[in-house]
Amino acid sequence: MTDRHHPLVHGGTFAAVDDGGDISGVRAGGAGRPGLPDGLFVRDARHLSRWQLTVDGAVPQTLSPVADGDTARCVLVPRGGRQEPPACTVFREQAVGDSSFVERLRVTSNRPVPTTVRLAITADADFTDQFELRADHRTYDKPGAVRRRQVLGHGLEFTYQRGDWRSCTTVTAEPAPDSVEETGTGARRLVWTLHLEPHGTAELTLRVIARPHGEKRALRVPRSPAAVSEDLLAREGRFMEGVAFPTGWPELAAACARGLADLASLQIPATGPDGEDLRVPAGGAPWFLALLGRDALLTALFALPYRPQLAAAVLPALAATQATEAQPGSVAQPGKIVHEVRYGELAHFGQVPFGRYYGSVDATPLFLVLLGAYVEQTGDTALARRLEPHARAAVGWMLDHGGLTSRGYLVYRADRGGLANQNWKDSPGAICWADGTRPSGPVVAAGAQGYAYDALRRTSQLAGSVWADGTYAALLEQAAGDLRDRFQRDFWMAEQSFPALALDHTGRQVDALASDAGHLLWSGLLDKEYGKAVGRRLVEGDFFSGWGVRTLAAGQPAYHPLSYHRGSVWPHDNALIALGLARYGLHDEARTVAHALVDAANVSGHRLPEVLAGYGRDIHSEPVPYPHACVREARSAAAPLALLTAVGGA
Numbered sequence: 001m002t003d004r005h006h007p008l009v010h011g012g013t014f015a016a017v018d019d020g021g022d023i024s025g026v027r028a029g030g031a032g033r034p035g036l037p038d039g040l041f042v043r044d045a046r047h048l049s050r051w052q053l054t055v056d057g058a059v060p061q062t063l064s065p066v067a068d069g070d071t072a073r074c075v076l077v078p079r080g081g082r083q084e085p086p087a088c089t090v091f092r093e094q095a096v097g098d099s100s101f102v103e104r105l106r107v108t109s110n111r112p113v114p115t116t117v118r119l120a121i122t123a124d125a126d127f128t129d130q131f132e133l134r135a136d137h138r139t140y141d142k143p144g145a146v147r148r149r150q151v152l153g154h155g156l157e158f159t160y161q162r163g164d165w166r167s168c169t170t171v172t173a174e175p176a177p178d179s180v181e182e183t184g185t186g187a188r189r190l191v192w193t194l195h196l197e198p199h200g201t202a203e204l205t206l207r208v209i210a211r212p213h214g215e216k217r218a219l220r221v222p223r224s225p226a227a228v229s230e231d232l233l234a235r236e237g238r239f240m241e242g243v244a245f246p247t248g249w250p251e252l253a254a255a256c257a258r259g260l261a262d263l264a265s266l267q268i269p270a271t272g273p274d275g276e277d278l279r280v281p282a283g284g285a286p287w288f289l290a291l292l293g294r295d296a297l298l299t300a301l302f303a304l305p306y307r308p309q310l311a312a313a314v315l316p317a318l319a320a321t322q323a324t325e326a327q328p329g330s331v332a333q334p335g336k337i338v339h340e341v342r343y344g345e346l347a348h349f350g351q352v353p354f355g356r357y358y359g360s361v362d363a364t365p366l367f368l369v370l371l372g373a374y375v376e377q378t379g380d381t382a383l384a385r386r387l388e389p390h391a392r393a394a395v396g397w398m399l400d401h402g403g404l405t406s407r408g409y410l411v412y413r414a415d416r417g418g419l420a421n422q423n424w425k426d427s428p429g430a431i432c433w434a435d436g437t438r439p440s441g442p443v444v445a446a447g448a449q450g451y452a453y454d455a456l457r458r459t460s461q462l463a464g465s466v467w468a469d470g471t472y473a474a475l476l477e478q479a480a481g482d483l484r485d486r487f488q489r490d491f492w493m494a495e496q497s498f499p500a501l502a503l504d505h506t507g508r509q510v511d512a513l514a515s516d517a518g519h520l521l522w523s524g525l526l527d528k529e530y531g532k533a534v535g536r537r538l539v540e541g542d543f544f545s546g547w548g549v550r551t552l553a554a555g556q557p558a559y560h561p562l563s564y565h566r567g568s569v570w571p572h573d574n575a576l577i578a579l580g581l582a583r584y585g586l587h588d589e590a591r592t593v594a595h596a597l598v599d600a601a602n603v604s605g606h607r608l609p610e611v612l613a614g615y616g617r618d619i620h621s622e623p624v625p626y627p628h629a630c631v632r633e634a635r636s637a638a639a640p641l642a643l644l645t646a647v648g649g650a
Helices: 225-240 250-265 293-303 308-320 363-378 381-386 388-399 446-465 470-490 516-523 528-538 571-583 587-603 634-647
Strands: 006-010 013-017 039-042 045-048 050-055 061-064 072-077 088-097 100-109 115-124 146-152 155-162 165-174 179-182 188-196 201-211 267-271 277-281
Touching: 006 088, 013 088, 013 100, 039 201, 045 165, 045 201, 050 088, 088 115, 088 225, 100 115, 100 188, 100 225, 115 155, 115 201, 155 188, 188 201, 225 250, 250 267, 250 587, 250 634, 267 308, 277 293, 277 308, 293 308, 293 363, 293 571, 293 634, 308 363, 308 381, 363 381, 363 388, 363 446, 381 388, 388 446, 388 470, 446 470, 446 516, 516 528, 516 571, 528 571, 528 587, 571 587, 571 634, 587 634
Parallel strands: none
Antiparallel strands: 006 013, 013 039, 039 045, 050 115, 061 072, 072 088, 088 100, 100 201, 115 188, 146 155, 155 165, 165 201, 179 188, 267 277
């Protein structure tokens, strides 16, 4: 296997193949790109763990490797030397569809005489849950699990059953294989003996249907990789239709177009409160092809001026999964908006808590922010009336279980079975003092208070203008004002002229200088004088890398340029900062951030990654990739749209 993996994404289906189009089943963090799993995945399960081509019994040599794109194309030949040119050439083309994978092989003879070629595909499906493939390599008991393989007339079928859980992968070929061989490992080998005329050509098409547990739809495999490309191009075209890209800044226009195309490919099915079918943005590929509350809300907010239909789908999808009762195992409380929805085997059996997991302190206020912003942007009050009970329940959660009434702030506690931190910086150790020390006990994260303030104000406006409830509107407006006063009293660090990252359980300021302060500009929580001081500070050299604002300012002992949340650069974080800078009239600073992100996107085909390393532009002339970043991420895909809103085409 080669040392690179190439991602193919289509809605909730993800595949990673190597330079020659093979899948070997290596674990994440192994020989492939760090953190990128090898296989075909649907609903958190690996439906192909092996897919390897041999020609005359040997792995062919790659002449033209797979390049990045929605279709994997490569050119292969049998291994040989200068004195014995290859007898044939194999042109390989692959793509993923909805719960499917399709491959077309064209084998061309290079000889002037009849030639026989033995072609084989070794296939297997281990149905491993994605949580088993993560870098921590945890193991999970699976009592009674049974895997079966059955030869079919035109291919074979793999099945997996454990209790009431059943999933299936079907492989068919056209023409049918001449034989299906056992390998001694559980995999099966599909074999064709091709008789080629002088300089003749033979074609094979293989189709894979992945049927995860609970799938009731009639699934259809695309007829060819070319058909997948046509479908994706049409979908991307519909997603970009009507968006006015900036003519004076072609690089930003290209980043916006690339982001919209990625958002088109990341749409996954969801269900609304009345059982209606919806399409919402997944968090990102490969690990987060699922509904993530915070991610979907921010993505929809960034895209709102250009694609309001995203918000119109995300809001009811999250309303449908809103908690109605307390469930300690999933951190659910009445009115709380879900953090993550999973459909995999481990979630089904409760071995991970993420079937419906509510470990987020900020998804609930962001739900209210998006609802208010959607009505303001579109004038569509019908959705606000329909979701009024859900919005009131969300406010109730903030005031009661969230802690606004009893503690004065939104508060979270580490979840032993889930996330230690439950704000956007949710990795262990992300919330810390400048020296790296972590707080214990309940935590009050700064950014979430900004979201709560904005949520209260926007919901107050809805209550007065749409729900005709002036008393409730006044109550929420008063709560927002009180929160703003408390925050500036308790969080402002006078010596640094900067807000604390958080408060610990005693009310002590967690003093790390962090990018979360920019979120306070976006939400409007800081007074104008404080806000401008913070905005200017964020573009100073210790914060600003040249590719964006670091999550933690350099020079602090806690800083590390390759830490997930303690020194890296996140495009969506910077998009919020740019919007906040513009809100406070710091337009030069907003343009500085926007140009840095667009420059970073230019290096990688106008696509912004989930996260970049925090190394400065003065150290290395190109942005340094973060090794475990999602290859496509919805918030980053939408970030150029937020930059366009913040600075226009300047």
